[in-house]
Amino acid sequence: MSIRVWSQQPAQVLMEAMTSRELAANIASGTNTVLIFSGGTEASGPHLVLGKHNYRIYRYATQIADSLGNTLVAPVLPFAPNSAILEQYPGTISLTEQTFSDVNEQLVRSMVASGFRYIVLMSDHYNSQRPLRNLAARLDSAYRAKGARVFFSSDGYGKARVQIEAGIARQGYVPGGHGGLWDTAETWAVLPTAVRTAYMATGDTTHLGNGPLDAAGVSGDPCPATPEQGKAFGELRVQLAVKEIRQWLSQVKQ
Numbered sequence: 001m002s003i004r005v006w007s008q009q010p011a012q013v014l015m016e017a018m019t020s021r022e023l024a025a026n027i028a029s030g031t032n033t034v035l036i037f038s039g040g041t042e043a044s045g046p047h048l049v050l051g052k053h054n055y056r057i058y059r060y061a062t063q064i065a066d067s068l069g070n071t072l073v074a075p076v077l078p079f080a081p082n083s084a085i086l087e088q089y090p091g092t093i094s095l096t097e098q099t100f101s102d103v104n105e106q107l108v109r110s111m112v113a114s115g116f117r118y119i120v121l122m123s124d125h126y127n128s129q130r131p132l133r134n135l136a137a138r139l140d141s142a143y144r145a146k147g148a149r150v151f152f153s154s155d156g157y158g159k160a161r162v163q164i165e166a167g168i169a170r171q172g173y174v175p176g177g178h179g180g181l182w183d184t185a186e187t188w189a190v191l192p193t194a195v196r197t198a199y200m201a202t203g204d205t206t207h208l209g210n211g212p213l214d215a216a217g218v219s220g221d222p223c224p225a226t227p228e229q230g231k232a233f234g235e236l237r238v239q240l241a242v243k244e245i246r247q248w249l250s251q252v253k254q
Contacts, residue, residue, distance in 0.1 A: 013065040016075045023114065026072065033071040033118040033249070034111050036104065037061045038132070040080035040125040043089030045179035045218035046199040050091040052187045053124045054078045059190045060124070060156065060238055067242045068249075072116075074107060081127040089217050101131045108139050112148045118252070120245055121152045129154060149252045156241030164233050169208070176210035177203060177220015182233050184222035189230030200225070 015023060015034070037060075039053035049055075057076050065071040082094035095103070104121060111119050119139075121132045136152035143150055164182050165175035173181055180203065188195045203218030204211055213219050 013062050013071065013073050015072050023072075027115040031070045031072055032116060033068065033120065033245075034074055034114075034116045035061050035065060035071060035120050035122060036074045036077070036107050036111065038077040038080055038100075038104065038121075038123040038125065038128050040082070040128070041078050041091065041093040042080075042082050042086050042125075043092050043217050044183060045201075045203065045216050045222075047196045047201075047218075047222060048179050048184060048187055049194040051078065052183070052194060053080075055191045055194055056186055056234070057124050060234060060241070061122075063238045064156070064241050064245070067238065068245060074111060077103065077107070079103075080123070080125045081131065083127065085213060086217070097127075097131045100128065101135050104132065104135055105139065108135075108143075108150055112143060112146065117148050118249060119148065119150045120248075121150065122154075122156065122241065124157060126157075129157060151245070151248050151252075153241055153245050153248075155244040156237040160233070160237040160240050163236060165208070173224050174202075174205045174209040174221040176208050177205075177218070177222070178213060179203060179218040180209050180220020180222055181225045181229070183220070185225035185227065185230030186233050187230065188225060188227040189234055192227065 037057045039057045041050050043050060044052060054076050061073040065073050079093050079095050081097045081100050082092055086092045087094050108119050121136050123129060123132055133152045136150050139150040168175040168181055177183060184195060200222045202221040202223060203214045203216065205221060209220030211219055
């Protein structure tokens, strides 16, 4: 991840922008929650850069942490499980689900060792949802006796996606897609140079855009996408994630 992108974010919530002493001071002063937000590196057609997930996550994670308060963001994990179909396109980096789960488990262990009491697993990537959900349930049971809790926050991805695609459909556009409208719009809103507008073209639009990829690796239709739409979609994801995490924190702190 480019340091130029880091510098666009509030440095006070990014662990990687702190020294060990500064992090310890934050935790000692009451910063007890950390977001472990997984991204991915994958092909999404000729118009989106391989690191689209990671660029978006840095923006969303810092906004979520700012809204929650007493929360920091662990370094984004830029690798994830991917389908065999995506692996045929250059640049896609894929982990097995087991490897992905194992890496996240070690990240949780490190966060507990650092002194965090509340660890939130999240992802901007479809194939990461199930392994993270299963992992969080297992680790929450394992760490509870040690005074730490682990949670998988899914609303910023799953619930938000349902609402985003419903809104797109009401406007008469193809709602879903890999490299489709919302995928492109959100990336564009976060980092305009990550979208190659000259290469935006309609992909396979069957199954409301959530069907197979075309030869270029695209499903859905990115052509109507705008950065303004992407900003609104991103704000919804942040709002839903913050609401879900706050509800969980209020329950576990009782």
